[in-house]
Amino acid sequence: MTFNTGEELRLAIRKEIFDKPTSGYASEYVQANLVILPKDWAYDFLLFSQRNKKPCPILEVGEVGDYNTRFIAENADIRTDLSKYRVYENGQLISEPKNLKDLWRDDFVFFLIGCSFSFEQALINAGLELRHQTENVNVPMYNTNIMCNSAGKFKTSPLVVSMRPFNHKNAIKAVEITSDYPDVHGSPVHLGDPKIIGINDINTPDYGDRVNIKDDEIPVFWACGVTPQKAALISKPPIMITHSPGYMFVGDIKNSELKL
């Protein structure tokens, strides 16, 4: 299946015609991480995002109880327009529903958070190879010893990073290019020796898959959208709903529109 726009893909998901991971589909259009929290946790989460902009670049926040987007997509319905969700209660994963029609509550607030898919397109356009794409696996992700700033009920929690290997020349290019995308994690947080940020074995990522790093390459690390999920799980809100990894929200704006 191919989709010419984010809206086409979103409508296919809503009708349950399409239920695969969204990576590579409608690839010019912005994809986003989803976090849903009850109102009494929403302020602290928004503040956590303000204090940790690199891992939590907020693209849109709903009004209390509202499941329709206003900014990055028109007429999207947060309850039906992703194909797989994760429901956590007190930090425990309890179900993975296909929609939220029966679960949505009047006190829910949704957050859409920028995703590295947006800057990956810019890296590819500049001629860079993304190893996890070449090897057809998930990008490797790691917990680090870099701690996020706390905010109200959200305790301090480790920054999660994604890693892409490049040779020295392309590592510089990758820094330059992603610097122009602060709304989707921006420039890297680290490059080179993984031990400096608390990663002891680059070959055993905490999330996603291992990729090969060639002799002339160094690992380059970006703040990752898994960070707010990890923070929320440590702080154990009574209920939190997210997208299922890889099953992202797809918007109407193009990745290129996020460039500074």
Added chain:
Amino acid sequence: MTFNTGEELRLAIRKEIFDKPTSGYASEYVQANLVILPKDWAYDFLLFSQRNKKPCPILEVGEVGDYNTRFIAENADIRTDLSKYRVYENGQLISEPKNLKDLWRDDFVFFLIGCSFSFEQALINAGLELRHQTENVNVPMYNTNIMCNSAGKFKTSPLVVSMRPFNHKNAIKAVEITSDYPDVHGSPVHLGDPKIIGINDINTPDYGDRVNIKDDEIPVFWACGVTPQKAALISKPPIMITHSPGYMFVGDIKNSELKL
């Protein structure tokens, strides 16, 4: 009086040794707009800022009831470290106290918002002349027909802009330079014909002072930190406290650190 650091200036203000407008003092250090709101208005204001990043670039938000800064300054006390405040009740200015020692409440939340003083230093360093500085007046500011996005109790309200005239060559330079400072309003929102954004008479600003525009110059307009104050006044929170115009909060970080 001269001050080598933001902290020196702040301590002089705290001791009431210094009580003048802060522009031009400790000029390498970041200065910020202050907004204080009760907790039940804080979420909507934070959301308003997220939806209107250009006029409301948030530099720091306090925890509920906390009057000490953690990020842009160490050991600053929001109650005493500005020399003049404005207290508004239901949208009406009711007093202009020298400190907030008797007014601070356990449910207050402070917001420090980026200020164009930060990018003005970068413009001067690049050799550009700032007309309001040459003429020794306040920068001219205008209400526009560009409407801010609403957020909860914060209704839609007009974007307020500041204006600096440049010749065409320097206007381009000014766009380039300020683009690198998204945390202090970033690139301009408009340049050229003021009527397009609803300004009918460039010679009668709504706030600040008129400046001369030479024959070879065009006006360049930036989103302005007066916008959130205007939004709050339209939406009439029961209480809101701000800095008095020109009497800014001064931090420990340098303007240059806000560059992307």
